Amino acid sequence: MKTTFERGYRRDEDVEIDVTVINETEFAVLVNDGDIEAWVPKSEIKDYSEVPHKDTTITIPEWLAIEKGFI
Numbered sequence: 001m002k003t004t005f006e007r008g009y010r011r012d013e014d015v016e017i018d019v020t021v022i023n024e025t026e027f028a029v030l031v032n033d034g035d036i037e038a039w040v041p042k043s044e045i046k047d048y049s050e051v052p053h054k055d056t057t058i059t060i061p062e063w064l065a066i067e068k069g070f071i
Helices: 062-068
Strands: 014-024 028-032 037-041 055-061
Touching: 014 062, 037 062, 055 062
Parallel strands: none
Antiparallel strands: 014 028, 014 055, 028 037
């Protein structure tokens, strides 16, 4: 199996995703982009608004966005 890097994705690039915050715990945020609902570790989120049930934009590493199915 090819790694993310071998498929042409750079591990250090970030992407912005428009989401709705559904829920959160101490360590993760449950978000929905209209198609996909997924838990995202807070440690991987570069920027987001901590307001549940509000539309916001999160900035996460590209590899994580791919892993979660956002892109």
